[in-house]
Amino acid sequence: MIRILVTPDPIDVATEVARVEVEGAGGIASFIGRVRADDGVSTLELEHYPGMTEAALEAVARTAAARWSLAAVTIVHRVGPMGPGERIVLVATAAAHRQAALDACAYCIDRLKTDAPFWKREVTPEGTRWVEVRAADAQRATDWA
Amino acid sequence: MIRILVTPDPIDVATEVARVEVEGAGGIASFIGRVRADDGVSTLELEHYPGMTEAALEAVARTAAARWSLAAVTIVHRVGPMGPGERIVLVATAAAHRQAALDACAYCIDRLKTDAPFWKREVTPEGTRWVEVRAADAQRATDWA
Amino acid sequence: MAIEMLYFAWVREVIGTGHERVDPPAEVETVGALIDWLAASSDTHAAAFENRERLRAAVDQAFVPLDAAIAGAREIAIFPPVTGG
Amino acid sequence: MAIEMLYFAWVREVIGTGHERVDPPAEVETVGALIDWLAASSDTHAAAFENRERLRAAVDQAFVPLDAAIAGAREIAIFPPVTGG
Numbered sequence: 001m002i003r004i005l006v007t008p009d010p011i012d013v014a015t016e017v018a019r020v021e022v023e024g025a026g027g028i029a030s031f032i033g034r035v036r037a038d039d040g041v042s043t044l045e046l047e048h049y050p051g052m053t054e055a056a057l058e059a060v061a062r063t064a065a066a067r068w069s070l071a072a073v074t075i076v077h078r079v080g081p082m083g084p085g086e087r088i089v090l091v092a093t094a095a096a097h098r099q100a101a102l103d104a105c106a107y108c109i110d111r112l113k114t115d116a117p118f119w120k121r122e123v124t125p126e127g128t129r130w131v132e133v134r135a136a137d138a139q140r141a142t143d144w145a
Numbered sequence: 146m147i148r149i150l151v152t153p154d155p156i157d158v159a160t161e162v163a164r165v166e167v168e169g170a171g172g173i174a175s176f177i178g179r180v181r182a183d184d185g186v187s188t189l190e191l192e193h194y195p196g197m198t199e200a201a202l203e204a205v206a207r208t209a210a211a212r213w214s215l216a217a218v219t220i221v222h223r224v225g226p227m228g229p230g231e232r233i234v235l236v237a238t239a240a241a242h243r244q245a246a247l248d249a250c251a252y253c254i255d256r257l258k259t260d261a262p263f264w265k266r267e268v269t270p271e272g273t274r275w276v277e278v279r280a281a282d283a284q285r286a287t288d289w290a
Numbered sequence: 291m292a293i294e295m296l297y298f299a300w301v302r303e304v305i306g307t308g309h310e311r312v313d314p315p316a317e318v319e320t321v322g323a324l325i326d327w328l329a330a331s332s333d334t335h336a337a338a339f340e341n342r343e344r345l346r347a348a349v350d351q352a353f354v355p356l357d358a359a360i361a362g363a364r365e366i367a368i369f370p371p372v373t374g375g
Numbered sequence: 376m377a378i379e380m381l382y383f384a385w386v387r388e389v390i391g392t393g394h395e396r397v398d399p400p401a402e403v404e405t406v407g408a409l410i411d412w413l414a415a416s417s418d419t420h421a422a423a424f425e426n427r428e429r430l431r432a433a434v435d436q437a438f439v440p441l442d443a444a445i446a447g448a449r450e451i452a453i454f455p456p457v458t459g460g
Contacts, residue, residue, distance in 0.1 A: 030174070032175075049383060049433070088459075133456040194298060258373075264374070
């Protein structure tokens with residue numbers, strides 16, 4: 001069971017986690033990325049490539065599902081403007097045992113940072129700026145290969 | 146912010162995750178362990194050592210909070226009887242960045258399996274049985290040292 | 291010196307109680323010696339403590355190996371390896 | 376052969392549009408050559424494409440290196456390295 005959602009709406013954690021709690025799923029791992037409220041950003045804007053984004057997220061999810069025999073995997077990514085503390089992304093993975101769920105969750109969030117066409121722009125008191133890619137993210141994504 | 150709860154009541158994921166979404170927490174990782182519905186278990190009973198259990202969970206949480214500079218960590222463990230699909234344990238960790246949150250979450254669930262005095266008894270059609278410890282769990286806990 | 295003994299899981303079931311107050315003689319100096327002394331006291335204790343490799347212990351709510359000293363202990367628990375999470 | 380060009384993030388902003396239809400000559404065979412050809416067409420394209428190391432591309436919604444062939448492509452996107460998650 002793979003669920004991919006790219007949406008301008010807030011992410012509902014309870015609903016998304018409950019969705020992956022399918023039969024046989026003894027372990028559920030999840031990750032939520034949020035707009036940090038402590039670095040002067042008043043608004044974060046997420047731009048994406050419609051169509052390619054969903055396909056890229058689905059490819060990440062399918063690869064994880066096959067590699068860790070997942071019972072379910074969900075990736076929800078928000079787009080558009082959002083404020084400090086709001087959720088940008090949620091990954092939830094369900095497997096028979098915990099290590100598969102935990103590893104698959106870490107894999108999905110690492111890979112989507114490099115494999116899915118999203119771009120972040122931060123609005124700060126000093127103006128707006130496009131977020132630069134972090135070298136550590138690229139490295140972490142390739143570490144899974 | 147450390148929260149430890151040992152309770153006979155169902156675990157509310159939305160409430161617990163929202164609680165660790167504190168200022169500065171850019172990444173939230175969580176893990177939920179559930180009673181698997183597919184291995185013939187009709188009831189799982191969790192026995193614990195009151196007092197020592199809470200202290201052991203708090204020690205795990207404090208160690209993780211210091212090691213990964215967590216903004217918040219919550220460990221909720223259910224006790225008493227529960228049915229297939231119900232949540233046994235929830236760990237939620239919040240950090241500035243994702244890797245710290247993910248690693249700390251995996252650490253907490255690995256360590257609590259060996260460091261906290263809980264005992265599982267399964268009720269199946271063939272009778273009741275105390276769950277035996279898995280060698281892999283002991284190994285995984287020591288791998289963090 | 292009275293000690294509050296606590297038993298959990300199948301150790302509790304085999305002994306037939308979850309707690310009891312005991313007063314071992316002074317020469318019982320370790321958890322292992324206490325287990326020996328209790329095993330000699332009744333058939334149910336003997337049955338519960340038959341295989342030492344399946345037993346774990348805590349002294350005053352801290353895990354200890356079976357050769358740990360019990361001097362000054364108020365509460366000692368004997369139980370199987372833990373299986374939470 | 377007309378190609379739908381898509382631009383995202385600051386590439387879109389510098390060029391001043393998110394999409395345009397182009398019809399490069401047959402000798403433009405790779406994404407990199409297409410970028411050169413576009414850069415020669417206007418100052419804004421030239422500005423957006425000034426530093427190749429900051430550009431990434433997708434052909435028909437699949438990431439490709441800049442030396443990838445464009446034969447048969449219907450949709451080509453040029454954008455900065457992605458920063459989601």
